[in-house]
Amino acid sequence: MTILSGLRLRAAALLAGLSLALTGCFMSPGKFTSELAITGPDSFTFRYDGEIFFLGLSKLAQIGAAAEEKFTPETCTNDETFEERECTEEELAKQRADWDAGAEERAAKAREQAKQMAAIMGGIDPSDPKAADELVKLLQRQKGWERVVHKGDGVFDVSFRATGTMGHDFLFPMIEGFPAINPFVQVFLRKGGQVRVNAPGFATQSNDAGGMGAMMGMGSLAGLAALGAQESGDDPEGAALKGIPQMEGTFTIRAAPGMRILANNTDEGPQGGTTTGETLTWTISPRTAQAPTALIAAGGN
Structure with a gap:
């Protein structure tokens, strides 16, 4: 067995275990565009258009569950x-x-484990052939989810819009009955009119010397998607890894005129000016190891 094949098999086994453990339903972006606009001291708009991958509804989780029943x-x-x-x-x-x-x-x-997974997936049993359809219905009845289409193998094409006040923190995605442990984007309000934005879902985790790295946290699925892209074999585990969509997209933060971007980790820094408002843009890929983050003086209290 080659080193790469060994990594693939270990990755499949580990993710299968994670999908059945009481650690939440692991999700990862695929191809997407997303934007957060802070339109005033007390208002914002947010959008996400593109793919979301749900591990528990994929072939990878099914392969892992089957492996548990087979002597190796x-x-x-x-x-x-x-x-x-x-x-x-x-x-x-x-x-x-x-x-x-x-x-x-x-x-x-x-x-x-099956009961636990159904409990944290809003009552949806991942082993049910109709689970994907149930998730579509669950999201469609929540405000903001304007389009939800299951493309197959746990990959959903979605369009989400939200407009609200800056009187509270904000997380995306938030799904009824699901634990809020896999946020793509977090918005935290600080005293003094400051807004902290983190996007932990738009980054992968660094690999260790063995090639696997830490397999906990939001970035692990995106890291496995990158690993799957390297596979050339036709075994079920390799095919399942290839089924994880590659994370690829852009994340933009727009600050209204008069607001100041106090800190950020983009390559080029803020674009625009005080009269048009400043903009931050991150290009996200499987090589993005650092989660986008910014601190903005939005005004207000």
């Missing part, structure tokens, strides 16, 4: 050199016996 021998190694070797018949028999002994425990765990 563990790798045997030489006690002195720690190099891989073929397992003896006795070792394989012992592994199989241990696997069979844990069958009931695995089944009970799977049933509990």
Whole structure:
């Protein structure tokens, strides 16, 4: 097995476990455009047009769930050199016996995880063939979701619009019945009329020396999408990784005339001026390792 194939298999197994764990429904952007406009000291508009990938509704999660039900021998190694070797018949028999002994425990765990995932997905069972249609209906009845189309394999094409006052914090996406742990964009209000904007969903996490890096947090799916783009094999795990859409798009912040951008991490800094309002733009790709962030003096209280 090549190093890359090993990474792919480990990635699929890990994500399958994450999709069933009580850590939330993992989501990631695909191709998109998004804009936050701070239109006044107490008003804003936000839009997101493009793809959102839901891990729990993808083939990758289904492959992982199936893998939990299939016996796969563990790798045997030489006690002195720690190099891989073929397992003896006795070792394989012992592994199989241990696997069979844990069958009931695995089944009970799977049933509990399925209940937990349905509970945090607004009552939607990810294993239900109609789960994607149910999610479409759930989003369509929420204000702001103007278009929701399931493209297949957990990828949805959406158009979201929101207009509101700056009297409260703002997160996107917020889905009824879902935990708010995968925000693409966060807007936090500070005293003194300052607005802090973070976009943790528009960045990947750096890989470690082993190529996998930290697999927790919002950036992990985008990182796996980049890994999947490198795959050339036709095995199910590789195909599922390729099914994760590549994160590619732009995120723009517009500040109304008279407001000041106090800090940001764009490459070029604010564009425009005091009479037209300043603009920040980030070009997002699988190579974006740093989440967009900005601090704006919007005025008001």
